[in-house]
Amino acid sequence: MKLRYLILGALVFAGCSSKDVFVPKKVIDKPLKVKSSKTLQDYTKKTLTFKTLELNYTKPTSFIDDGVRGVYVYYDKNGHKLGKFEKINENLATNGLRLLVIDKKKIIKLPYMVASATQNGNFIAIVFENNAVGLYDLNQNSLIFYKTFDNSIVGKYLKASPIFYQGLVLFPLLNSNIAIYDLKAGNYVRTLNLVDDNLLSNIIFLKIVNNQLFMATPHELVLFDPNYLIDFKGNIKHIVDDGKDLYLFMVGGKVIKLDSNLKKLKTVTLPFADYFAPGICNGKIYTVTKNGYLVEFDKNLNYKVYGGNHFNTDAPLRIYGCKIFNEDRMYEIK
Numbered sequence: 001m002k003l004r005y006l007i008l009g010a011l012v013f014a015g016c017s018s019k020d021v022f023v024p025k026k027v028i029d030k031p032l033k034v035k036s037s038k039t040l041q042d043y044t045k046k047t048l049t050f051k052t053l054e055l056n057y058t059k060p061t062s063f064i065d066d067g068v069r070g071v072y073v074y075y076d077k078n079g080h081k082l083g084k085f086e087k088i089n090e091n092l093a094t095n096g097l098r099l100l101v102i103d104k105k106k107i108i109k110l111p112y113m114v115a116s117a118t119q120n121g122n123f124i125a126i127v128f129e130n131n132a133v134g135l136y137d138l139n140q141n142s143l144i145f146y147k148t149f150d151n152s153i154v155g156k157y158l159k160a161s162p163i164f165y166q167g168l169v170l171f172p173l174l175n176s177n178i179a180i181y182d183l184k185a186g187n188y189v190r191t192l193n194l195v196d197d198n199l200l201s202n203i204i205f206l207k208i209v210n211n212q213l214f215m216a217t218p219h220e221l222v223l224f225d226p227n228y229l230i231d232f233k234g235n236i237k238h239i240v241d242d243g244k245d246l247y248l249f250m251v252g253g254k255v256i257k258l259d260s261n262l263k264k265l266k267t268v269t270l271p272f273a274d275y276f277a278p279g280i281c282n283g284k285i286y287t288v289t290k291n292g293y294l295v296e297f298d299k300n301l302n303y304k305v306y307g308g309n310h311f312n313t314d315a316p317l318r319i320y321g322c323k324i325f326n327e328d329r330m331y332e333i334k
Contacts, residue, residue, distance in 0.1 A: 022253060022289050024274035030294070030306040032331040055142060056094050077105050086156070089161065092117050092124070099124070101138065111146075116161040123183070125162035125169045128161065133162075133171040133179050145181055147188055149173055160206035165213055172203030176217050194220060205239045209246060210260035221248065225264050232262050240285060242299065247285060249275045257301055268301040279319030281333045286319055294324075 016218035050175040074082045074093070085093035085100045093100040099108040099117065101124070112128040114263035118126075122138040135145040149168035151174075160172040164183070171179040175251040178192040194203070194217050212319055213224045223230040245265065248256040257265045274290035285297040290313050294306040309331065311317060 020272040021291050022270055022293070024270070024293060027293065027305050027307040029308040031308040032294070032333060034309075034332070035330050036328055074100060074102070074105070075209060076108045080108065088114065088117060089119075091119055094327045099126070099136075104138070106138070110136075110143075116159045116172070118162045118164070120164040123164075123169075125181075127159070127171050127173065129164060129174075131174045133167060133173070133181075134254065135181060135183075144186070145188070147179065148180065149191070150175060160203045160215075163206055163208065163213075165208060170206065170213075170215075172206045172215070174202040176203065178203065178206070178215055190262070192224070199247040204236070207241065209241045210244050212260050214246065221246070221258075221262070223260075228260050232258065237275060238287075239308065240278050240280060240321060242280060242283070245299070247276055247278070247297070247301075249287065255301060257299075268297075270295070270303070270305065276313075277319060279308075279321060279324075281322035286333055288313065288317055288319070288324065300317075 063269050071248070073084055082105070083095055084101065085095045085098070087093045087102075091102045093102060094114045094117075097110050097113060099110055099114055099118070100106070101108065108124075110126070110128070112130045112132060115127045115129045117124055117126045124136040124138070126134045128134065130148070131151045132146065132148040134143045134147075137144045159174070162169060162171045164170075167182065167184045168189070169181040169183055171181070173179055176194045177284075178194070179186070180189040180192065182189050188277060192215075194215065202217070203215060204218060205214060205221070207214055215222050215224060216236060218236050219233065221232045221234075221236065221239065232248075234248070234249055234256075237251055238249040240247050240249075244260065246258045246260070248258065250256065253270040253275075254266075254267060255270070256267050258263055270289075273295070275287045275295075276289075278285050278287035280286075283299070287297075288311055290297060292309070292311045292313050294309060294311075295303055296306065297303045311326050311331075313326075315327050317324065319325075322333045324333065
């Protein structure tokens with residue numbers, strides 16, 4: 001068994017060393033406006049999130065204060081310092097085993113470190129780094145639900161967050177499963193298993209799009225309905241949506257547009273393109289290829305390739321809205 005994994009690993013690295021690269025037929029010169037700052041740190045390769053940013057929450061004037069994954073200093077209502085916490089969404093931040101509810105200036109002590117979390121009113125749904133899940137009630141000041149699952153040894157990056165859906169709480173686990181809790185009945189319902197051919201991966205996409213629920217691993221996108229499941233299988237790198245349709249960026253350079261019933265609407269291939277996580281800006285989708293081209297897609301997957309920028313693609317890179325973060329630089333898409 002160990003030999004099998006060693007062989008598979010060797011094949012993966014052999015594939016990565018291929019000389020095949022994306023070569024566009026036409027490149028438009030379009031240098032983006034760029035800002036530099038010593039306080040803008042790199043993203044970690046495993047989590048695609050900021051490393052520690054020495055920012056003070058009371059002075060959110062820096063151009064890098066985009067509301068995600070920054071580490072800020074917080075204070076309580078009396079002005080006493082609470083310490084540094086890493087924002088994981090608009091109203092939650094973490095520091096070790098502590099979870100801060102920002103608007104309430106309330107610190108919750110938890111049994112394990114948080115992988116992802118979502119707040120809905122007085123409830124906070126939490127996925128822990130040990131692949132356990134919990135539901136915290138701010139009114140009761142306690143975890144009202146906690147359940148452990150088999151720990152996962154797969155790469156824990158591109159982690160989706162829990163969602164509240166039609167009276168249910170869906171927890172994206174780190175081993176290709178979705179744990180479901182009935183908020184009204186107050187009990188654990190079941191676990192949906194998205195494992196395909198024993199390819200364990202964490203959930204990379206869990207979202208409601210066009211009033212339908214979708215979940216995905218790097219190997220499969222599933223449309224969930226209480227009465228049926230529809231799936232789309234492939235080697236998925238990234239998924240974005242425009243609120244109506246889904247756009248899958250695949251290994252090898254293919255981009256696929258699906259409607260909310262997983263019907264394929266259009267496919268375009270940029271041979272050998274290796275994409276960084278895409279983002280949506282002003283109705284268009286932008287991504288950067290491994291060899292440094294900025295690619296713009298419209299909703300019909302017509303695309304333009306831009307050059308003239310100096311992205312360091314050997315360093316982590318992230319697109320957030322109309323901003324591209326790369327090392328100590330932020331590029332603005334207009």
